[in-house]
Amino acid sequence: MAEHRVRKNNIIYIIPNDEFFRKWKNDEAFIDDYGRLMNRKPNRVLCELKHSAEKRPVVRQRTVMPPAAPVKRSSQVKEHLKDTARDAAMEAGGVLIDWAFDKFFYEVLPNVWQEHIVPLFHRTKASPVSEELKVDAISARGRTSVPAAAKPITARMTKEEADAEKRKVLYHWLSMLCSLKKLQDAGEMDIDSTLARLTDAAVLERVNALLSENPNLLETDKYIVLHGLLGRDLYEGRQLIPIRAAEITTIAKSYGYDVRNEVTEE
Numbered sequence: 001m002a003e004h005r006v007r008k009n010n011i012i013y014i015i016p017n018d019e020f021f022r023k024w025k026n027d028e029a030f031i032d033d034y035g036r037l038m039n040r041k042p043n044r045v046l047c048e049l050k051h052s053a054e055k056r057p058v059v060r061q062r063t064v065m066p067p068a069a070p071v072k073r074s075s076q077v078k079e080h081l082k083d084t085a086r087d088a089a090m091e092a093g094g095v096l097i098d099w100a101f102d103k104f105f106y107e108v109l110p111n112v113w114q115e116h117i118v119p120l121f122h123r124t125k126a127s128p129v130s131e132e133l134k135v136d137a138i139s140a141r142g143r144t145s146v147p148a149a150a151k152p153i154t155a156r157m158t159k160e161e162a163d164a165e166k167r168k169v170l171y172h173w174l175s176m177l178c179s180l181k182k183l184q185d186a187g188e189m190d191i192d193s194t195l196a197r198l199t200d201a202a203v204l205e206r207v208n209a210l211l212s213e214n215p216n217l218l219e220t221d222k223y224i225v226l227h228g229l230l231g232r233d234l235y236e237g238r239q240l241i242p243i244r245a246a247e248i249t250t251i252a253k254s255y256g257y258d259v260r261n262e263v264t265e266e
Contacts, residue, residue, distance in 0.1 A: 002017075003015065003016055003017075006021075006083075008031050011051050011052070012052050013050070013051045014050040014051065015049065023037075023039070027086070028040055033094075035049050036048055042160075043220065045220070097221075105175070110186075113179055113182075113183075163214065163217060166210050166213075167219075169210060170217065171222065173207055174222060176198055177251065178229075180194065180198075191252075198248050199245035199248045199249065201245070204245060204248075207243060211243075212239075212240040215235055229251050230243070230251075
């Protein structure tokens with residue numbers, strides 16, 4: 001279990017064991033901007049790496065006369081080129097991910113919200129109350145009329161599939177929270193209803209339950225976004241500090257939105 005020293009951006013990182021070094025060597029793991037060794041699939045933290053600044057700058061020499069041991073020098077040049085190519089690919093991948101993230105949150109999501117979610121909310125809000133009561137009554141009769149032997153078979157899911165579905169719930173809630181800023185800037189009138197959904201007791205209970213169940217459910221970039229919005233850590237030790245409705249209204253106020261109907265908690 002020997003330690004391995006690798007270089008990235010003129011910083012020497014110490015990988016503590018052979019297994020982690022093999023993952024990094026095979027590009028199954030990478031070193032992020034925070035000095036952590038991250039697993040690619042699934043995207044989670046493997047360990048915090050010790051690091052130190054490189055003592056001398058790297059000087060790239062031009063090709064000269066072949067040395068006395070050409071096989072050994074060729075191997076060193078090959079390793080150097082591989083490291084350089086890997087670093088360049090990782091940096092390009094980071095830029096591409098940042099671009100895709102900005103594209104989704106600042107262009108795709110607001111367009112979907114304006115074109116589909118807002119009109120759907122208006123149509124739902126305009127529906128008569130009597131129609132809703134009628135639908136509820138029909139649903140209740142349907143539930144009571146189904147015999148016990150006709151219960152639907154519950155589809156089995158793997159842990160990975162279940163985690164993926166739970167992430168969708170959390171990311172949908174987080175996307176709505178991030179879009180409050182866009183709604184405010186656009187002068188959208190439905191921001192009250194969006195804030196009401198975000199601070200609904202049942203919704204917050206579900207969000208807190210998912211975060212408490214699995215601290216690694218949020219991927220690193222989403223954890224950083226939620227951490228920045230709340231202005232605090234989500235966990236103390238490994239115990240979740242529950243998200244409160246008052247914190248959501250504080251975020252809305254920080255966007256410049258005047259919360260006319262303050263949300264209170266029991």
